[in-house]
Ligand SMILES: Nc1ncnc2c1ncn2[C@@H]1O[C@H](COP(=O)(O)OP(=O)(O)O)[C@@H](O)[C@H]1O
């Protein structure tokens with residue numbers, strides 16, 4: 001099996017538009033990696049109670065190499081939507097496509113990370129990251145190379161043999177991200193990935209995710225209820241509202257690809273935050 005290293009993924013070969021007149025490298029930003037069309041989800045009411053309309057017809061897309069957030073208050077259907085995209089939950093109506101292929105269940109083209117670092121507690125960091133590769137039938141030397149690569153990317157080479165309980169929450173979540181990245185998914189689906197972390201660790205993991213995205217160019221759809229986090233990390237974001245769960249607005253974030261904490265003091269950042277917070281109130 002051909003295993004491109006993380007370093008080679010930072011190359012521009014996939015990203016260059018060879019049909020363009022100028023030779024400027026471009027991101028393949030026009031091709032859609034993920035598309036949801038008219039996604040509805042109704043849950044049966046518990047104990048014969050009224051049905052819950054968790055999603056009432058969601059249209060969205062994520063471009064190749066984009067980092068997009070789904071932002072909304074608790075209960076607006078973010079996890080339901082992400083689980084439908086991940087194939088863990090079925091839509092009542094509508095369509096989800098990854099690379100033009102309809103999603104009918106979980107698959108190695110979508111890597112998922114949840115809030116509560118769902119690592120195997122009895123497996124070492126290395127074995128946690130390697131697990132999906134074994135399932136996918138990767139040969140041993142490819143697995144070792146890929147895992148070593150990823151340990152470097154997430155800054156945990158020295159902890160390869162540690163067990164999850166020996167790590168801090170932030171480190172565990174980096175392992176979960178490495179594990180989700182290992183089989184080279186087309187898209188990474190993150191559900192409140194930093195929600196269980198203290199404020200300081202959360203900020204450092206936000207920087208980590210931004211750097212990871214800049215280096216690997218993996219396409220990311222992230223769920224969050226944190227307005228600052230969504231603006232700071234995303235190229236684009238969807239603001240959701242509840243009862244019924246729906247997309248209220250799509251916002252293009254104006255800060256380009258390389259950004260640092262300074263953008264949080266940019267007037268456009270502050271204005272955007274105010275207007276989103278008004279909307280969520
Ligand atoms: N398995 C389920 N059965 C019944 N209702 C559910 C189920 N999962 C979620 N819901 C309901 O759907 C709505 C959206 O939930 P969820 O997607 O978890 O929201 P969020 O992730 O934005 O907090 C909520 O009203 C929730 O109670």
Ligand SMILES: [Mg+2]
Nearest residue numbers: 078079080192
């Ligand atoms: Mg949720």
